Amino acid sequence: MSKLVIVGTVAFDAIETPFGKTDKILGGAATYIGLAASQFNVDGAIVSVVGGDFPKEDIKMLQEKGMDVSGLEIVENGKTFFWSGKYRNDMNTRDTLITDLNVLAEFTPKVPSAYKNSKVVMLGNLHPLVQMSVIEQMDSPELIVLDTMNFWMDSALEDLNKVIAKVDVITINDEEARQLSGEYSLVKAAQKIMEMGPKYVVIKKGEHGALLFGEDEVFFAPALPLEEVFDPTGAGDTFAGGFTGYLAKTEDYSFENMKRAIIHGSALASFCVEKFGPERLLKLSKKEVHQRLQQFKSLTQFEIELK
Amino acid sequence: MSKLVIVGTVAFDAIETPFGKTDKILGGAATYIGLAASQFNVDGAIVSVVGGDFPKEDIKMLQEKGMDVSGLEIVENGKTFFWSGKYRNDMNTRDTLITDLNVLAEFTPKVPSAYKNSKVVMLGNLHPLVQMSVIEQMDSPELIVLDTMNFWMDSALEDLNKVIAKVDVITINDEEARQLSGEYSLVKAAQKIMEMGPKYVVIKKGEHGALLFGEDEVFFAPALPLEEVFDPTGAGDTFAGGFTGYLAKTEDYSFENMKRAIIHGSALASFCVEKFGPERLLKLSKKEVHQRLQQFKSLTQFEIELK
Secondary structure, three states: EEEEEEEEEEEEEEEEEEEEOOOOOEEOOHHHHHHHHHHOOOOEEEEEEEEOOOOOOHHHHHHHHOEEEEEEEOOOOOOOEEEEEOOOOOOOOOOEEEEHHHHHOOOOOOOOHHHHHHEEEEEEEHHHHHHHHHHHOEEEEEEEEEEEHHHHHHHHHHHHHHHHHOOEEEEEEHHHHHHHHOOOOOOHHHHHHHHHHOEEEEEEOOOEEEEEEEEOOEEEOOOOOOOOOOOOHHHHHHHHHHHHHHHHHHHHOOOOHHHHHHHHHHHHHHOOOOOOOOHHHOOOOHHHHHHHHHHHHHOOOOEEEEE | OOEEEEOOOOOEEEEEEEEEOOOOOEEOHHHHHHHHHHHHEEEEEEEEEEEEEHHHHHHHHHHOOEEEOOOEEEOOOOOOEEEEEEOOOOOOOOEEEEOOOOHHHHHHOOHHHHHHHHHOEEEEEOHHHHHHHHHHOOOOOOOEEOOOOOHHHHHHHHHHHHOOOOOEEEEEEEEHHHHOOOOOHHHHHHHHHHHOOOOOEEOOHHOOOEEOOOOOOEEEOOOOOOOOOOOOHHHHHHHHHHHHHHHHHOOOHHHHHHHHHHHHHHHHHHHHOOOOOHHHHOOOOOHHHHHHHHHHHHHHHHOOOOO
């Protein structure tokens, strides 16, 4: 069991989907990552920033889930990062309505000294310079996982490339992999991205699952076919949290174990989309997770004799 | 080993992709289905129609692959069905440039008497009335597989529904499943379609793989991630041919065996897209197929202990 450092937003989200809408609710990449990682009882620390308007009970909840919050800065006279978005009917595209950076605009991450020796680092989607600062504060991590998005490819590519050169795993979606590599074929895109630094590339395809590429290997995990996707917000972060949480717990970074980590991440993400925000993750029993892993097995496993 | 009846087009195709273009080459649903099914050395019969312009050596080729062609009518003074299409840069969308029905316009299928007792029937994409005529000529088939498309949902839905009520398996793509059922969620779409008749629904998602739904079960087979998709023409038919060919060979219509059939279909389809038209299927060694099945195993199989 390794310690896990998580950097990312802790935020308010207001979400509208074809099924309804919320007021400001708990959100943010680090929130979802932390909640997913907590399923593995890892000793995790959330490095982030919130304003004085952030509910103390949400901080307490993260602590009760086993997350250290000494690296969660509270700017008492500031406001918490706020994002608002609306999903279209297909649930695959969303329009951002509001992005108020607030306290995030001047965020300088501080990794708690007790966590500088963590072996696993999860860099949630943030400005590449913030991600780099976290890398530089770590003693000698064994596995750094990077999540990023097209926004940083458009606005801070040089900084992003420096981060990419330093990480072991990158998780991005298919369109972002194409943009970053200039290759339409995801196989070629992954190869090019691996040349930029990472040993493993995880390409997230939303409802179409996720691909894991290693040097000479590739693995595919489908998304669980669901009757209803209620709210996709946080699914990618939940996936990343399940992935790194499992790897921090097992401390085995082989391709075989990454496959298991991908399946665990996919299983947790499949819960996330069932309710608004992180609601479903907050009340998740071991038994439910176990049953869902069993569903992933039934969904994908087959017997063909090959002599 | 069961006999297999295949009804579908035998045609000329002219294809343009970002990688190049062809003159009129061999095409048609029944051609791809037959070539894929021939991998399993099944005793298959192609029921179709061509014009006097159709090359005798192509008919001979189908025979050499083990296909009975006594149900392949030759209208000497007619012209073979011709389709021409152009793929866009993403290779997922194509525009139809020409559709000359020619001899297909007055096609009345005749199942050879030696094949009326076949246990497996593959109804390739054609007018539902033609598909129904084939069903009515069969003695007592154990498995009828239907392929169809949105064109018939738009133009001949009543006839199509009658066919759907009589088949065991339907294979359609995701958009067609949504159109046919009126449900966006593929899980709900499959449930509704099963209420219309079929015991199993196969939803093809192209580069995103295929889903197999049974009463209480679901299985997912990814498409093999390829460096280059050269020409997608015939991939869906090749999938269907591999699927039914494997089932005709094994005569086991359980969900477990359907899973194997789906994997075999996916493996053969992954070859089809590597070259123009059916070229790649014509020269396919057992060893190559074996290696590709192995790739599907590596791509999807994982070990997670669930107590």
